[in-house]
Amino acid sequence: MTIKRKAIMPYVQIIIGTAITATGINGFYAPNHISDGGVSGIGIILQYLLHVPIWVTLTIINLPLLWLSHRLWGGRVGVRTLAGTILLSVMVGVIRVHPLTHNPLLATIYGGILSGTGLGLVFRAKGTTGGTDVIARFLSHILPVSMGQAMMTIDFFIIAGFGVVFNPTQAMYSLIALFISSQAIDVVQEGTAFARAFTIVSGHADVIADRIMAEIGRGVTRIAAEGAYTGEKRPILYVVVLRSEVTRLKELIYDVDPLAFVVVANVHEVVGEGFRSPPLEE
Structure with a gap:
């Protein structure tokens, strides 16, 4: 432009x-x-x-x-x-x-x-x-x-x-x-809520992250965390996927860890790799 x-x-x-x-x-x-x-x-x-x-x-x-x-x-x-x-x-x-x-x-x-x-x-x-x-x-x-x-x-x-x-x-x-x-x-x-953000807490975080990147092709952010009650160090995974990929991701997570703690949130706008290109500065 x-x-x-x-x-x-x-x-x-x-x-x-x-x-x-x-x-x-x-x-x-x-x-x-x-x-x-x-x-x-x-x-x-x-x-x-x-x-x-x-x-x-x-x-x-x-x-x-x-x-x-x-x-x-x-x-x-x-x-x-x-x-x-x-x-x-x-x-x-x-x-x-x-x-x-x-x-x-x-x-x-x-x-x-x-x-x-x-x-x-x-x-x-x-x-x-x-x-x-x-x-x-x-x-x-x-x-x-x-x-x-x-x-x-x-x-x-x-x-x-x-x-x-x-x-x-x-x-x-x-x-x-x-x-x-x-x-x-x-x-x-x-924009419309076309994407979903997953926050995943699991004892098998490494396996889940590897499979998400390999099978769904989405990037995963690993966040260091510690359980307040147990004091156990456990990473949190954060990943954003298209609405059409939600079911596939859920199946993947629970196939690896049926006891995984998962939070799914609506995302109204996603800008960056794999989604919409960043707007050009005016």
Whole structure:
């Protein structure tokens, strides 16, 4: 990839991401009075109460918040953050789609998927779309709460506003939308749980490690450990395999040691030899 293309691609990704998010807002959320929180949720409420276009609310709230962030904490507002903030307002104003469904459940599901996918692309390009994270950061400085807790509280009050302005059912759909969009963001940024990490404790660690490398072709990390109760020194094996290799690895382990202690964990992203290549530094 050329230097010029590497410099342009993040902005292309931000453009695509904001367009997808705007489609979720205009095609699913707004017509059905549902939101996953954030400034767009405030925009949907104000559109219903005062007939203010959502893109206007996004601009009026987000740009001053970016200025406030700069004034309070100093530093330059990132170009990609500024691009994501402005582009989301532009896309919401420009992309005019006929309501794709009036079924609130479908609107919740597909709106959440589109909103989360779009935001995930923006975040993956190291940008943001402004919004309530600035308010959350401010609250975390003046109150004994973490930024995550502050953001959850803000989203809770915005979604509660849907229950007051519309009805409690819309607020409940919005909570589901918030969960779906959060999961979609994680999938776009981290990938799906396509791999599994095995932690293996066995008295036959050497034999198991040799067979894993020979028969499955996966690297094994040996970690020196000591049993707290017995004081016995025993190595721990750590290995990551594809989901399709899980059963084969379990059979291999228990064929060598039926009493092996094994912990299997989901892995959302694996970068390195035998899996995905490391991303190029920008």
